[in-house]
Amino acid sequence: MRTIASGMFMSLDGVVQADDDWQFAYFDDELFASITAAWDGADTAVMGRRSYEGYRSLREHHLDSPMLGFLDGVDRYVLSTTMSDPQWPGTTVLSTDPFARLEELRNHSGADILVAGSPSVVRELLVRKMLDQLNVTVLPIVVGHGDRLFPESSDGLFDRLRLELHSSRVLGSGAIESSYRPVR
Secondary structure, three states, X not given: OOOEEXXXXXXXXXXXXXXXXXXXXXXXXXXXXXXXXHHHOEEEEEEEHHHHHHHHHHHHHOOOOHHHHHHHOXXXXXXXXXXXXXXXXXXXXXXXXXXXXXXXXXXXXXXXXXXXXXHHHHHHHHHOOOOOEEEEEXXXXXXXXXXXXXXXXXXXXXXXXXXXXXXXXXXXXXXXXXXXXXXX
């Protein structure tokens, strides 16, 4: 069975997705090397619609991005009930029972499956006990607005969610990379 791992950036106030590019100020060689190492073990990328549209927009304007190089070289899946045409050749939209389809992918042979950004997908994977590894890079910034990984309005879905620290390190920029595994 393949491992499903997430990779995302988070502000000190828990924001993982906002309308501006707050996280890019911290991208340096050390962070890129770390991100690239995480991609090396994956041959499949999974995204929600909003994250996918952000990557697709980057692709249309910045073809030299390391993230886009990774995404161009792997199987891409978008979990969305509203998207029909991904407008990026080689991308598959999982619209009918997307998490069951993702479980099928997980059971096929291959390397790891990386969830790129996509906080709503990560939350749903945690609820379904499908996420094997939660990788978060906390950046030293308070964003003040945007989507949080664990919003207060989650109706208790994440109350007392236990995670086990697998690894952690501080980068020169002050960012902290941590990898957690859900306790099942």
